[in-house]
C-alpha cells in the first residue's frame with residue numbers, strides 16, 4: 585500500500601536558497617508550458633507531455649539556468665501540468681504566481697525513488713540524500729515504514745517540509761472483517777454527527793487568535809502595497825492560518841480514525857461543496873437574494889473542512905478495508921427515522937438542532953436524524969452517488985415535502 589510520510593526539514597542556508605531557486609525554475613517551467621498549451625488550444629490544436637519534455641531538453645541547451653536544477657523535478661512539473669490539464673481543462677489550470685492572488689509556495693518532487701537515500705542519524709534525526717541538493721536533515725517524528733518511491737520538498741511560510749511516498753508492503757485491504765455500519769452527517773454547528781449518536785467538533789482557532797487575526801487583517805488593509813510592514817503583517821496572518829489548517833487536518837484524521845474503526849461500511853452524504861459554495865452571490869435570479877446567508881454558510885462549510893473529512897475517511901478506510909459510499913443527501917434531515925413512519929416534511933424540523941416528527945411525535949437531534957437516514961440509504965442500496973457534476977437538488981426517493 586502506498587502511504588505518505590511528512591517530516592519537518594532543517595536545511596542549511598545554502599540549501600534553502602538553492603531549494604527556493606529550484607522552486608522558482610519549476611514555477612517558470614509550469615507557466616511557460618501552460619502558456620504554450622493555451623496558445624495551441626487557441627489555434628484548436630494540442631500539445632502533449634512528450635512534446636513539451638522534448639522542448640524542455642532543447643531549451644536546456646540554450647538556457648544554462650535550466651541545467652542548474654535537478655532535471656527530474658522539471659519533468660515532474662510538466663507531468664503534473666499534463667495531469668492537471670487533462671483533469672480540469674487547459675483554461676481552468678492556474679498560473680503559479682510569485683505572490684498575490686495566485687501565489688504558489690515552492691514545492692517540487694524527486695520522482696526517482698532509487699536515487700534517494702534515507703538514513704536515520706539519531707533518535708530524533710534523519711537525513712535524506714536528494715539529487716544535486718545533497719543531504720537534507722529532517723526531524724524523525726515517525727517511522728518511515730517502507731521503501732521510498734519519491735520525495736517532495738515543500739515550503740510553507742518560513743519552514744520547509746520533506747515528504748516521502750513509501751510502499752509499506754502491506755496489501756491494501758478490500759474487505760473488512762468488522763460488521764459495524766455507520767452513517768455520517770456533516771453539519772455547520774457540529775462538524776460531524778454519527779448514526780450512533782456521537783458528535784465530533786473542534787474549534788480550529790482560539791478566541792484570542794480570532795481577535796488577533798481580525799486586527800491583523802485591518803492592519804494589512806491600511807498598509808501600503810509592497811511595503812515591508814505589509815509583508816510582515818501578511819506573514820503573521822499566514823502563520824495563524826497555517827495553525828488553523830494544521831488543526832483542521834489533525835481533527836479530520838482523528839475523526840476519520842474514530843469513525844472508520846470497527847465498521848465495515850461508512851455512509852456519507854454526497855456533498856458537492858464546490859457547487860454549494862460557488863453561489864456566494866446568493867440566488868442566481870435578479871434581484872439576488874440570500875447573499876449574506878449564503879456567504880455565511882459557505883464560510884462555515886469551508887471552515888469545517890467537509891471535503892477534507894471525506895478524503896481522510898477514504899484514506900483511513902484503505903488500511904481497514906472499510907467500504908465508503910456516498911448517497912443522495914436530499915431530505916435526509918427532514919425524514920422521520922422511526923421504522924414504519926418515514927414521514928417527510930419541513931415542519932419536522934423545529935430548529936437547527938431539534939427534530940420532531942409531526943405524525944408520530946418522534947423526537948431526536950436533527951443531525952443524528954440526518955446520519956441515521958444517510959445510513960439507511962446506504963443500506964437500501966440507494967444508488968451510489970458521485971458528487972462532481974451531479975445536480976444537488978435531485979428528486980427525493982420517497983414522498984415530497
Ligand SMILES: [Zn+2]
Nearest residue numbers: 920925941944
Ligand atoms: Zn415519525
